[in-house]
Amino acid sequence: MSSRASTSFISESPLDPQGVENHVYVEAVSSGMRSIEQVIADIAPTDIPVLLLGESGTGKDVVALHIHRRSRRRQKPFRKLICATLSPEWLTARSAAEQQAGAGLGGGTLYLDEVGDLSAAAQANLLQALSDGELAMAGGLGTRLICATSRNLEEQLRAGRFREELYYRINGVCLRLPPLRHRREDIPALAEYFLGKYAAEFDRPQPALSVQASVRFHDHAWPGNIRELENTMKKIVVLGDERLAVADFDAALPEPRAAAPASAGISLKEAARAASRQAERELILKVLARTRWNRKRAATELKISYKALLYKLKQIGLEEAAGS
Numbered sequence: 001m002s003s004r005a006s007t008s009f010i011s012e013s014p015l016d017p018q019g020v021e022n023h024v025y026v027e028a029v030s031s032g033m034r035s036i037e038q039v040i041a042d043i044a045p046t047d048i049p050v051l052l053l054g055e056s057g058t059g060k061d062v063v064a065l066h067i068h069r070r071s072r073r074r075q076k077p078f079r080k081l082i083c084a085t086l087s088p089e090w091l092t093a094r095s096a097a098e099q100q101a102g103a104g105l106g107g108g109t110l111y112l113d114e115v116g117d118l119s120a121a122a123q124a125n126l127l128q129a130l131s132d133g134e135l136a137m138a139g140g141l142g143t144r145l146i147c148a149t150s151r152n153l154e155e156q157l158r159a160g161r162f163r164e165e166l167y168y169r170i171n172g173v174c175l176r177l178p179p180l181r182h183r184r185e186d187i188p189a190l191a192e193y194f195l196g197k198y199a200a201e202f203d204r205p206q207p208a209l210s211v212q213a214s215v216r217f218h219d220h221a222w223p224g225n226i227r228e229l230e231n232t233m234k235k236i237v238v239l240g241d242e243r244l245a246v247a248d249f250d251a252a253l254p255e256p257r258a259a260a261p262a263s264a265g266i267s268l269k270e271a272a273r274a275a276s277r278q279a280e281r282e283l284i285l286k287v288l289a290r291t292r293w294n295r296k297r298a299a300t301e302l303k304i305s306y307k308a309l310l311y312k313l314k315q316i317g318l319e320e321a322a323g324s
Contacts, residue, residue, distance in 0.1 A: 051148070109144040
């Protein structure tokens with residue numbers, strides 16, 4: 001099978017890469033993430049710099065590690081540096097320390113997390129290293145560079161807070177990771193992975209989410225993205241009760257609006273139509289949750305055509321799912 005066609009899970013490395021939690025890269029269902037996976041398959045074997053953009057918690061660390069593990073450098077070191085903590089002389093200082101310790105990158109991958117937080121002096125330092133055609137580190141010839149940020153670098157460029165030359169050096173290929181609310185089809189697989197991970201870590205039985213919880217997790221906005229989903233699944237494993245997680249979501253919901261009085265002129269036909277739409281929405285979501293958002297299987301279970309299901313998804317406000 002070609003690398004482009006393969007989007008299966010990758011196994012965890014026996015050694016934790018420095019500074020990155022050792023999560024498996026989970027296969028995507030959503031069209032947005034599948035497009036990103038196709039680009040990763042093309043660029044991973046090359047040395048082109050990669051810039052990862054996305055909100056906090058969208059999985060930039062895991063994608064960076066995934067690129068490294070699919071590259072020719074997979075047997076070489078993977079190093080993560082948090083840019084907010086770096087001094088202006090970070091690059092040359094690290095090089096000297098690693099030369100002395102014999103622990104250079106050796107042609108591996110350097111991952112700069114939150115590159116938008118680099119100071120002006122640190123940006124100049126990095127630009128100089130890149131302009132020389134190599135990263136000036138011990139054994140660093142040909143080191144692969146991956147950068148990530150949750151900041152708007154284009155806005156920082158316009159404000160003069162980020163060097164334009166550096167931006168174009170690190171932006172060989174730019175991958176914009178969608179927030180979890182824009183890739184809801186991936187929630188079941190991610191939830192199952194985290195449930196299994198923490199069940200094994202805490203030596204607990206792996207819970208099975210109810211259909212009702214799966215529907216609620218689909219509808220939740222996930223402002224904390226994958227990190228919030230992970231913490232929710234961890235809590236379910238530890239407490240052994242999914243109802244507590246759903247209760248947290250209930251507490252975050254706005255107060256329901258009071259029902260309109262009869263004098264507002266709502267007809268019985270309109271009320272019946274609204275109730276029918278709500279029942280239809282709940283049934284479709286339940287079937288989609290049961291089939292892990294396999295829309296063709298869901299259409300078969302619902303005894304409607306695939307095209308009709310896509311139309312109904314748009315009708316009930318799930319345009320993102322219908323368009324993926």
